[in-house]
Amino acid sequence: MNDQIPTGSIDEVAVATEAARFIERGVVPHVIGGKEVGSLDGRSREMVNPSTGRAFGNVARGGASDLDAAVSAARAAYEDGRWRRLTPRAQEAILIRLAGLLEEHAEIIGDLDALDAGILRRYAGFIANYSANALRYFAGWPTKLAGSLPPAGPDYVVQERIEPVGVMGVIKPWNGPGAIFAQVAPALAAGNSVVLKPAEHTPLSATYMARLALEAGVPEGVFNVVHGDGEVGAAMVAHPGINRISFTGSVRTGQALAAAAAQTFKRVNLELGGKSPVLVFADADLEVAAAAAAGSVWNNSGQVCTAGTRTLVHANVYDDFLEAAIAFSADLRVGHAFDEATTMGPLITPDQRAKVERYVEIGQQEGASVAWRGSVGDSEGGNYVAPVIFAGVRNDMTIAREEIFGPVMSVMPFTDEAEAYRLANQTEFGLAAGVFTRDIARANRAADALDVGTVWTNCYQVTDAAVSYGGAKASGYGRSLGAPALDEYTRRKSVWSKNY
Numbered sequence: 100m101n102d103q104i105p106t107g108s109i110d111e112v113a114v115a116t117e118a119a120r121f122i123e124r125g126v127v128p129h130v131i132g133g134k135e136v137g138s139l140d141g142r143s144r145e146m147v148n149p150s151t152g153r154a155f156g157n158v159a160r161g162g163a164s165d166l167d168a169a170v171s172a173a174r175a176a177y178e179d180g181r182w183r184r185l186t187p188r189a190q191e192a193i194l195i196r197l198a199g200l201l202e203e204h205a206e207i208i209g210d211l212d213a214l215d216a217g218i219l220r221r222y223a224g225f226i227a228n229y230s231a232n233a234l235r236y237f238a239g240w241p242t243k244l245a246g247s248l249p250p251a252g253p254d255y256v257v258q259e260r261i262e263p264v265g266v267m268g269v270i271k272p273w274n275g276p277g278a279i280f281a282q283v284a285p286a287l288a289a290g291n292s293v294v295l296k297p298a299e300h301t302p303l304s305a306t307y308m309a310r311l312a313l314e315a316g317v318p319e320g321v322f323n324v325v326h327g328d329g330e331v332g333a334a335m336v337a338h339p340g341i342n343r344i345s346f347t348g349s350v351r352t353g354q355a356l357a358a359a360a361a362q363t364f365k366r367v368n369l370e371l372g373g374k375s376p377v378l379v380f381a382d383a384d385l386e387v388a389a390a391a392a393a394g395s396v397w398n399n400s401g402q403v404c405t406a407g408t409r410t411l412v413h414a415n416v417y418d419d420f421l422e423a424a425i426a427f428s429a430d431l432r433v434g435h436a437f438d439e440a441t442t443m444g445p446l447i448t449p450d451q452r453a454k455v456e457r458y459v460e461i462g463q464q465e466g467a468s469v470a471w472r473g474s475v476g477d478s479e480g481g482n483y484v485a486p487v488i489f490a491g492v493r494n495d496m497t498i499a500r501e502e503i504f505g506p507v508m509s510v511m512p513f514t515d516e517a518e519a520y521r522l523a524n525q526t527e528f529g530l531a532a533g534v535f536t537r538d539i540a541r542a543n544r545a546a547d548a549l550d551v552g553t554v555w556t557n558c559y560q561v562t563d564a565a566v567s568y569g570g571a572k573a574s575g576y577g578r579s580l581g582a583p584a585l586d587e588y589t590r591r592k593s594v595w596s597k598n599y
């Protein structure tokens with residue numbers, strides 16, 4: 100449908116899509132026990148398009164009683180075994196069928212994420228495929244998760260059982276709403292029921308995908324969606340009917356959540372923020388490095404936790420690198436998420452835009468210099484912010500220490516390898532790092548020295564459902580994706596029996 104977008108009538112085209120028909124039926128519902136339902140107290144909230152600042156519909160606003168209903172549905176589904184006692188083959192088939200449905204409906208999922216999250220419409224396929232790939236990968240696990248049966252001498256048999264934990268609470272942020280299956284797929288593959296709370300600003304694709312899950316054959320009550328704000332998230336953490344929590348979001352909320360979870364002995368996994376360093380050595384291909392580093396900060400308008408916001412460049416190539424980064428960024432076109440020509444969309448809310456603009460002011464006040472600043476063109480009404488490349492940044496400046504979650508790139512020099520690693524690790528975060536060098540020995544030293552969960556060498560932000568992902572330090576703990584993720588969604592039980 101992008102081909103048909105006439106200039107100046109983007110919104111009109113947007114509302115002509117199947118996504119609009121989905122929204123216009125009324126208040127976008129929760130999905131509880133396989134039914135699409137409103138909030139018990141009738142509350143709803145307005146949804147606002149970040150590209151225009153205009154409200155376009157309403158979504159159910161859940162509270163404690165809606166959460167209770169979802170947990171009851173999830174527990175009932177877990178206890179009667181309608182999902183976990185299916186044969187592994189049947190579970191595999193359903194998860195693969197759901198992956199196919201996501202791919203089939205990639206366009207509408209992209210429309211929904213563009214409408215409420217401002218994610219570029221041109222990435223529609225990418226988002227649906229990310230979730231579909233997670234489902235396809237984890238669909239292989241039910242047949243392989245059986246506990247081992249090691250012999251324990253002639254008199255005993257021991258089963259080391261790998262069991263579901265019960266009901267998983269999954270709490271998601273607004274920056275990648277269509278990517279929920281990174282958490283939901285392993286939770287389902289392990290046999291759990293799920294209660295998902297999407298972020299309050301980005302409810303659309305979750306309800307839509309829960310509907311597809313039912314169509315694929317995921318039994319009612321196994322995958323529930325409750326919309327609402329942090330209050331619902333906090334209620335999930337406290338709820339005795341939820342066994343574990345998987346949280347993706349900010350450091351402050353993650354910290355509070357982990358403390359609260361301790362009260363009910365819930366294990367949590369936390370995917371939090373980052374201030375990821377990209378190290379560019381003098382022997383690097385500067386164009387490749389500049390495109391990767393700057394591209395990662397412009398990606399989703401900087402609203403990605405792995406954004407490489409601290410670029411550390413060897414002093415000998417510092418000026419050349421800056422030039423390459425500016426040249427790469429010169430064509431950026433900030434605008435409406437539905438506009439095919441847009442390469443950088445809006446920020447999620449006016450508050451987020453104001454926060455980013457404040458950081459740009461603070462950066463200048465603290466002595467960093469604006470090496471380049473893009474423009475927002477004639478994009479009126481939305482939460483647009485002009486991308487900025489700061490030069491002369493020091494690691495102790497606010498813009499180098501705090502996660503901005505906007506299109507602000509900081510470039511700083513280093514003079515030797517030891518200094519590069521020291522600066523890279525001198526941060527409270529530990530999510531990811533990039534290393535650009537042609538020297539394989541140095542790349543290996545860097546991988547060893549960097550205190551982060553993922554290192555990308557001569558590339559950046561590459562992911563695969565089979566490869567685990569997670570943070571160190573304030574970026575959180577636990578791994579998502581890959582085989583290690585299954586540990587977050589299962590528990591062990593050792594069963595000994597003696598033969599008479």
Ligand code: ADP
Nearest residue numbers: 271272273297298299328329332333348349352
């Ligand atoms: P951001 O909005 O910056 O992404 P948050 O960490 O505030 O980061 O939000 C991430 C998710 O956590 C959202 O779904 C939000 O509603 C939820 N949330 C907010 N506060 C709490 C809380 N106290 N307990 C549990 N979840 C929360």
